[in-house]
Amino acid sequence: MSPDLIARLVCPVTRGRLRLNENKDFLISDAASLAYPIRDGVPVLIVEEARHLDEAS
Structure with a gap:
């Protein structure tokens, strides 16, 4: 992902x-x-799809 998009x-x-x-x-x-x-390559910015930080590692 490009830094500009982020x-x-x-x-x-x-x-x-x-x-x-x-x-x-x-x-x-x-x-x-x-x-x-x-x-x-596509960010999924859906809260239900997100993980808590302790689960993401």
Whole structure:
């Protein structure tokens, strides 16, 4: 994912910034303690699809 796209995306819960995890397979919302999956290069920003940070590792 491009850094420009990541900078434009926000957490649907907090409207806060997201960051890409080390493996580049999740977008992390530190404010909500959620990890949103990236599937086939597409971020899935659906709360029901997100994992709690402790589950995402």
